Amino acid sequence: MLQAFVLSAVLLAALKPVASAAAVFPPPAKHVTLNVGNAQLAPDGFSRSTVVVNGQYPGPPILVNKGDSLSVTVNNRLTDPTMRRSTSLDLDGLFSPTSELPDEGSPFVTQCPIGPGASYTYDHGAIDQAGTFWYHSQLSIQYIDGFRGPLIVYDPNDPLKSLYDVDDVNTIIQLGDWWHNTTLSPTMLPQYEATGIIPVSDSSTINGAARYNGGPAVPWSVVNVVKGKRYRLRLINESARNVVTFNVEGHSLNIIEADGEALVPHVVNALDMLAGQRYSVVLTANQPIANYWIQTPFVGGAPARNLNQNITLSRAILRYAGAPIADPTTPMDVGPFPESLVEAELRPLVPQAAPPADVNVTLDLEVIAGQAIWTVNGVSFLPPKTPTLMKVLEGASTAADFNATENTFVFPAHKTIQFTFPENDDDDAHPLHMHGQNFWLIKPNSTDVINTVDPIKRDTAAAGANGMILRFRTDKPGPFHFHCHIFWHYQAGLATVLLNDPAGTRAQVHPDAAWEGLCPAYNALPADEQ
Numbered sequence: 001m002l003q004a005f006v007l008s009a010v011l012l013a014a015l016k017p018v019a020s021a022a023a024v025f026p027p028p029a030k031h032v033t034l035n036v037g038n039a040q041l042a043p044d045g046f047s048r049s050t051v052v053v054n055g056q057y058p059g060p061p062i063l064v065n066k067g068d069s070l071s072v073t074v075n076n077r078l079t080d081p082t083m084r085r086s087t088s089l090d091l092d093g094l095f096s097p098t099s100e101l102p103d104e105g106s107p108f109v110t111q112c113p114i115g116p117g118a119s120y121t122y123d124h125g126a127i128d129q130a131g132t133f134w135y136h137s138q139l140s141i142q143y144i145d146g147f148r149g150p151l152i153v154y155d156p157n158d159p160l161k162s163l164y165d166v167d168d169v170n171t172i173i174q175l176g177d178w179w180h181n182t183t184l185s186p187t188m189l190p191q192y193e194a195t196g197i198i199p200v201s202d203s204s205t206i207n208g209a210a211r212y213n214g215g216p217a218v219p220w221s222v223v224n225v226v227k228g229k230r231y232r233l234r235l236i237n238e239s240a241r242n243v244v245t246f247n248v249e250g251h252s253l254n255i256i257e258a259d260g261e262a263l264v265p266h267v268v269n270a271l272d273m274l275a276g277q278r279y280s281v282v283l284t285a286n287q288p289i290a291n292y293w294i295q296t297p298f299v300g301g302a303p304a305r306n307l308n309q310n311i312t313l314s315r316a317i318l319r320y321a322g323a324p325i326a327d328p329t330t331p332m333d334v335g336p337f338p339e340s341l342v343e344a345e346l347r348p349l350v351p352q353a354a355p356p357a358d359v360n361v362t363l364d365l366e367v368i369a370g371q372a373i374w375t376v377n378g379v380s381f382l383p384p385k386t387p388t389l390m391k392v393l394e395g396a397s398t399a400a401d402f403n404a405t406e407n408t409f410v411f412p413a414h415k416t417i418q419f420t421f422p423e424n425d426d427d428d429a430h431p432l433h434m435h436g437q438n439f440w441l442i443k444p445n446s447t448d449v450i451n452t453v454d455p456i457k458r459d460t461a462a463a464g465a466n467g468m469i470l471r472f473r474t475d476k477p478g479p480f481h482f483h484c485h486i487f488w489h490y491q492a493g494l495a496t497v498l499l500n501d502p503a504g505t506r507a508q509v510h511p512d513a514a515w516e517g518l519c520p521a522y523n524a525l526p527a528d529e530q
């Protein structure tokens, strides 16, 4: 259960240097192999078949330094016919700087999926970002079958390094919802689309361990600390559904990073994280030597609809060296917590004004009542058979060159686009996730004030009841997926494609033969292997 804490050896083995360099990028400093296969696992004590990397849930951490050239080989060894057999990889939040294949891994936007038995290598190129990222399957809702794990880019020159003493594989905290049913993609997703009712998860794992009502007493994950030291906890919400509140009993949390962007340190007592969001928080082990609850009760999502689900069973232990190997004796606090994060109060470490908008677009998110047909400006996204990128390389240049259901917005190069999400009366907050670039969050859901002077930048933010406004640049050519990170909503149509500079895309993007081969191979597969 506590795999996360014994992974470093596995990881080191996975990070073996590559022998022959790929042609398009500088030789990769880091080559990682992800063997995606089925394994019978019981993270919360309930045994089920899973889709996992190297036999583990969550997957092994990918740890690199800023400046490293990363390439990742995915070997698809999926055989279980009850689940999706094809796959694809999203290095979530990392932007390919040289744009050889922009936004790798979005099925039917930038590539066709990798079929069973096949391999594909993502050559990311040199990483010019730093912070907390993650990787996951981007195909259907396959990542909640287990294919998800952390990707950390360490910065040897981190400007906030003086604020913490420890930042290693043991301080990564992965939060994920977990379902017992293995037929999520093939049966439960279509049922959701027909009824609008998302199946409630059975449990919520922290670093791969959880409990459910009536299940066995799986040992809680443990984060070990030494009194007096300061820990950079890297929190990753790998959920597909639930909003989680994160709090550590008796300790405050100093937020220093959101989605790979350094922040002016901001102390809170708790923070809500949406699916796909990441934060680094510094926790100072300054309390009496003891065991403390790490508490992540989730909010919303009607847990009462699944009798296995129990918000008091989403927790882990912060254990001081010298404390007994035992659970804390206090009851878990399920909130609400005072002094919780208000996103609008966060400021970037290096202030940067949002450029004035050249193009304004209003995006209305709606659901068709009684079903789950999510629309953006009246269109429910359907993945095309031919990926957007391939169409662009073949000459597609305007929105009219795509079927309406591809909901593709075409933007000229080097412009600033403003997206406005109006206030709505919908209870769902949609964590909208942009591939390829971060956006300036000039009006988060948590305020009515527009800040273009020093807004934070990030890649996932909530379009909630109070609306949201963001701006982004179209400096990088290519198609970029922009979708809700509640993958149930995403699969039910809450997605668009942002296509920057089609002519520039043709001039700069020259995929190799392996990429060209993905679609013919995928299209030739029988339906149950797709």
Ligand SMILES: *[C@@H]1O[C@H](CO)[C@@H](O)[C@H](O)[C@H]1NC(C)=O
Residues within 6 Å of the ligand: 180, 181, 182, 183, 187, 188, 191
């Ligand atoms: C999984 O979900 C499907 C669809 O709701 C249902 O028919 C099946 O019985 C479920 N299986 C288990 C093991 O719960």
Ligand SMILES: *[C@@H]1O[C@H](CO)[C@@H](O)[C@H](O)[C@H]1NC(C)=O
Residues within 6 Å of the ligand: 175, 237, 238, 239, 240, 241, 242, 243, 244, 245, 246, 271, 272, 273, 274, 275, 276, 296, 297, 298, 299, 301, 431, 486
């Ligand atoms: C993670 O995101 C999901 C979906 O938005 C949410 O329900 C859950 O509460 C989040 N978890 C945390 C710890 O914030």
Ligand SMILES: *[C@@H]1O[C@H](CO)[C@@H](O)[C@H](O)[C@H]1NC(C)=O
Residues within 6 Å of the ligand: 213, 310, 311, 312, 313
């Ligand atoms: C939830 O779990 C707690 C133990 O943490 C237990 O006391 C409580 O009865 C459970 N709730 C339900 C509805 O079973």
Ligand SMILES: *[C@@H]1O[C@H](CO)[C@@H](O)[C@H](O)[C@H]1NC(C)=O
Residues within 6 Å of the ligand: 357, 358, 359, 360, 418
């Ligand atoms: C976009 O909207 C902003 C107000 O939010 C306005 O100041 C600006 O002039 C608009 N730009 C265009 C090109 O319409």
Ligand SMILES: *[C@@H]1O[C@H](CO)[C@@H](O)[C@H](O)[C@H]1NC(C)=O
Residues within 6 Å of the ligand: 382, 383, 384, 403, 404, 405
């Ligand atoms: C194209 O769009 C129409 C609606 O505009 C839709 O009915 C049709 O299924 C779409 N075709 C494809 C191949 O996605």
Ligand SMILES: *[C@@H]1O[C@H](CO)[C@@H](O)[C@H](O)[C@H]1NC(C)=O
Residues within 6 Å of the ligand: 429, 445, 446, 462, 464, 465, 466
């Ligand atoms: C968005 O704002 C509304 C109104 O202030 C609030 O009720 C809701 O909880 C917010 N949602 C998120 C995800 O912050």
Ligand SMILES: [Cu+2]
Residues within 6 Å of the ligand: 428, 429, 430, 431, 484, 485, 486, 489, 490, 494
């Ligand atoms: Cu959504």
